Amino acid sequence: MSSSAARPILEVRKLTKRFGTVEVLKGIDMVVAEREMVFLIGPSGSGKSTLLRCCNRLEEPTSGHVIVDGVDLMAPGTDINAMRRRIGMVFQQFNLYPHLTALGNVSLALRKVLKQSRAQADATARAALEQVGLAARAGAYPADLSGGQQQRVAIARALALEPTVMLFDEPTSALDPELVGSVLSAMRDMRAAGMTMVVVSHELRFAREAADRVVFLDHGQIVEEGPPSQVLGTPTSERARAFIADLLH
Amino acid sequence: MGGWERFVDTFFKPALIERYWPAILDGMWVTIQIAAAVVVTGLALGLLLAVIRAYRIRPLTWAIILCVDVLRALPPLVLILLAYFGLPNIGILLSAFTVLWLVLSAVLAAFTEEIVWAGITSIRKGQWDAARSTGFGFTGALIFVVLPQAIRLAIPPLTNRTIAITKNTALGSVIGVAEILNRATTAQSVEGNATPLAMAAIAYCLLFVPVVIAGRWIETRFGWRRA
């Protein structure tokens, strides 16, 4: 899958991030190719969320570059809002808009950012909800949806904008175990449809099955990366070994 | 004269009711006009100030906080007297009606700003993140995602505050705005009888009980559950 010919979609170059005096990311270099699914794992506080949030500049990198589909997000002339909608993001806490229905959540940016007509936006939003198996719940408010359904609406909200790449920050860790499967299967479908994805998650079984590559982050540095069988099966660094053993037991 | 007769004669003397109800009705009309004007300008201005504050531009924020705190701290009557008797000395001549309207609007705006601002700050950061990640700029995220939620949170305290402040239209009687209480106190001093005041009380009930009920309706209508 990650053949050398594949076009890079997300390039992270020498990325650093400091909060005050604490250096949370210490020079990250990472390239994600078109249609690739990269799993980002690492201990709590290792900087996974920060790295992901730097990839659409929700968090402002201290130095370095993030290049998405050839556009440097850090370049002064870049329209960051226009770029952000091409970078879908899914959050651990879903972050659905509680005052809007599922359909309203998905169509809001279509209408107000892309300035689509209501009819057009609704049609696009319905199609996106259909993709995640929630067409029937279009009229429901987030409070009336299960966690798994809420997260799938959040995925549809990102998908509706036809992103070039999708970022997932622990999409299933706020869910009851029995609801995890529905979200993973939506992600599986996206992968099958050729979406480029970066996933922070501790679902190692899913990583083994679906990921092209696993990146292990520790203390703000990439310690190890490679195919899932290698990083998860025979990790070389002591830290990765301990971390994975911990998760599996 | 028995106790009951005396009570009726003091508060509900038929001859006086007949004589003064047109005046009280006129007063009600004036009160309605001021109250409506105050509600519209006060809420709109307060909302605008809260939005401006959301941009966190230091000097503007400080100016807003200063004005809002002063307006909330001072008794409205002090402001009304200050404006009505002070402003002419610096060449600003305003009618009593205008002074009452401006002062109460400013006070309502101050409270509205605080309440809406509290609503804005209570919206979780994840809502901003979600909006920004779908391409909204700061203003878009504020208007389409954060404000609708903040305003819903603000509605119960805002209804209370709005009712409390519009009742202060009665303070206009002090500077001669011909609203309900002004008409009633004038009649009361002429007649030496409390009937006009009782009529005023009834007039206020007729005006504000529906407002209180409407407020309750708005609260339930716009109440919604958090996910």
Ligand SMILES: Nc1ncnc2c1ncn2[C@@H]1O[C@H](COP(=O)(O)OP(=O)(O)OP(=O)(O)O)[C@@H](O)[C@H]1O
């Ligand atoms: N806004 C912030 N201000 C200060 N420090 C922060 C901020 N956000 C994150 N940090 C710190 O940066 C470090 C990395 O945080 P981050 O959330 O990226 O870790 P993570 O790998 O996602 O952890 P987890 O698995 O717990 O989600 C932590 O030490 C955290 O305390």
Ligand SMILES: [Mg+2]
């Ligand atoms: Mg995290």
